[in-house]
Amino acid sequence: MPTNLPPEALKKWEEYSEAQSPEEKLRKLQEFYSLMPKHKGTEKLEKFVKRRMSELRDEIERQKAAKSKRGGFAVEKRGAAQMVLIGFTNSGRSTVLSKLTNANPLISPYPFTTVEKPEEGMMEFKGAQIQVVEAPPIVPDGGKLTNLAISLSYNSDILGIVLDGRINPVDQFNEIASILEKYNISLKKPRGVVRVIRSKAAPGIIVKNKGRILDGSEYDVRKILENYGVRQAWVEIEGEVSLSDVEESVLSEKKYKPFILFVTHADDELAKKNVEALRKLGVLVIPVDLSSEVDREFLGEYILKELNLIRVYTKSKAEKGFSERALVVRRGTTAREVARIIHKDLYENFRYAKVWSKRLPYSPMRVGPDFELEDGDAIEIIG
Template sequence: MPTNLPAEALSKWEEVQKARTPEERLRKLQEFYALVPKHKGTEKLLKQVRRKIARLREEVVSKRERRRSTGFFVEKSGDVQIVLFGFTNSGRSTVLNKLTGRKVKISPSPFTTVNKPETGVFTWNGVSVQVVEAPPVIENLEDTLTSRALALVRNADSVAITLDASSNPVSQLLKLGDILRKGGISLKRPKVYVSVEPNPSRNGNIIRIRGKLRGCTLKDVERALAELGIRNKIVTIHGEADLNSIEEYVTMMLKYKPPIIIMTKLDTLTHEEADSILEKIRGVVRDTLVIDMRRDLNSVKSEITEYLMQKLELIRVYTWGRYEKQPANRPIVVKKGSTVLEIAGRVHSSLHENFRYALVWRRGDLGRRPVKVGKGYVVEDLDIIRIVGT
């Protein structure tokens, strides 16, 4: 260990050495990494630490997977998963019931949702959104309920911060944002952002570049991901990224989750008070969807779905079987930049393995002749696809 590190970093390294569990060691190692100055002299050290973080994370994730059957975990159902995150009595159960038609018990007593997360699903324009009600948040990261709520957010696609408009919502928002940041969740999209998702085809890593690679090649990225133990994933790199920034984002705990702000109990205020609060909240969180739960339910569902599709860069693709009279009613929801071969893998592994070509109808062109395309063809929103195998 270099001795010319800042005292705070050296002190944190001692905490790493004293850590008793893999989870604690991982957290302390990530904190140590954040304290190490980033320059030429520390490149080797930082790379070693990133490798250690990757190995520890694999150990922790493997351990967590074994506990899932009895643990506090919600398997993703639908195309997008959002988590309702807020203090007790912030209206999370009311929002869940209204959006999904569930009839979860609503109580004025605090801490009603503590034993297990409540879930529900709503569908809009073919997109299925799973809503998860997290346990209430306590202003203490070490609290079990807060830890569980943060774990649910980390596993989700988006966090829906639920605010009680009748009880200083700006203060609630700032406190919840701080808790999320300390829990390793970023509400602001960083300059370099890497998303890692399962590859349904399980045929290795698929790497997509949504920006530019700086000082490295695609082969370098493939090699680095393999060294970090990332396999059979779809890895999307956003921004102008070098190898260090890619490795850092993948290995560090900080994860970007597009936020939604949901305002409850506005109906307990006067119109003037409610409008004033909404204006203040929108001033704090620019470029973020703020939902007024007094509004028409269909408008709320539409806004949430379209916002998530945009922020998560998702599109809808309809399949049309050779012997079917018309395209499927429900689309397959995939990331922008997906190819017809990836769609084939989503439909069935045999279609992926035996792919010959695909016929594609663009939006509005259903009456025209389809375009015959190969496996690398990139699909667009509302495309209709017929996959032909051997």
Template structure:
């Protein structure tokens, strides 16, 4: 039995097994083995080479439009950015990623239209694996359906999940420190819904027999596997329902934004939500001995001094000596900090190089 056959067998067994306390340990082991085999299959696929989709990131953040063919992704891109992505009423009009640039509130947001994603994409249908690999680099994912295909929202979210993309989630609060000997120590700071036997079984599937595991959330089997693999992409998302002008009475799902790219309806709401979800901060540069620059540098929340240096010039990162910061992120004005220092909105920074 090859890897793909074993994957299908495990998926079928998991689907048929009812989840309860008595089966938890068995399902945990099956899911761990399934995730491991999928990782092996993906590594084998990458070795075979072939054409890859690539997104060259530009601007302050990158938003990727994901959806079935012919739902209006290209029209949305053109309406938001003035790009010239080909528009057609037939499937797979977009054959490679097409970028455009949206400027809003001082931020430059790259919007990218990728080839249509369809059911089975995570298994390779329609070049799905290559598309998903490109999507993983996004700073935000915009899921696009139209008023006639609302059922595809769940399909697309599932394909993204199977492709290792976790929408609107934070990484699992789990720390795993492997050791060569000494057995396995499992500690938690919260009450856990899954038992220790299940946790140990999952860890053994990945040959983790010695080490310390600290769990700081009520972990599920799937999130524990994600923590062990450590290669999931955690990306915020927005769901957009296009062509609202063709069916104004459609029941739009909660938290989705109804638009008409063709008629320019609610595109302002979409732009505002993209900006809000990207959670930008503004940092002001002050050259050594000079005045604070008027135009801020736009960064994502959680950015560090290292990100400022990289954005100015990569040589600055190599020759970095220290930085001084004024603002909310420091205890006192002009505090001397290193590359790891996390910045806050409105901070002023001076970078000193060797």
């Protein structure tokens, strides 16, 4: 563990953490590698460094290739969260995208229509927006398209897995899950989760412990992250986790992704049976057919909940009503943190806040800086 690293190695690690381009990151990491002691206690770190170096090399290569071709495939995130639609060709990804958003993707019976550039759109629902991106199709044998779909998936917040209801979708689902697993994307929710959300908006390393740390304290968690060069982040702990899980969350490339299943051709008789079979897996299944609508409100709320996000409506003294657009923040965000997001002055001069909410005995209720907000709360900050 980097705790016992010599100071010059630690310094290099910091430089690596702060480096912006993959080229610079690779250079710093190579220097770090030559400075770090190599023994039993640093095995995990050594393995990580090697893997990371090879990933960075790949990334540099990919960037070069993309530049020479034009464009590239990263889709910049917008809205409260990004859902990437993946599935085999012709499964109905474009159809789902057009049901959820205002996007007008090319829908065609010919395989491999969506290849050039990912189509995207915004799904609007009460107060918030979720970005929906259609990935290129997954091809069972792998290859360029699959790699693009995987890298989009890896960077997404949640996956929408699109299955053709007529062709045994349980098999399709298992096949997709095992392909994802090969690329370090796991669909299985672990018993405990440590989520490190790095953000310049975090005033330091803020630990939100909703679970239990089995072999240490929140202080230990902060120390470990500091040692890995994390300075500003929200750290969410759910379920039972150990300090080694905390370390893993920074070192490991494996990522858990929540997902939703969209089953197309749902008005087909066979598909109806298949939808029931998928529901038995205990996951959210949204049936889709050409003639009915998808309930965006329900879907949007489900996604926010899955991602631990809440909508908060704000109001300033000058305004009569609350904002139509919600501020989407992490669950457990406090009144004072909301003030910080709105304006530095509000944060510094925070006196108290008024909160309107159905869950309170009366509204508005006067609350202090540490009051934790819930989905749908409305708040006015008094400075």
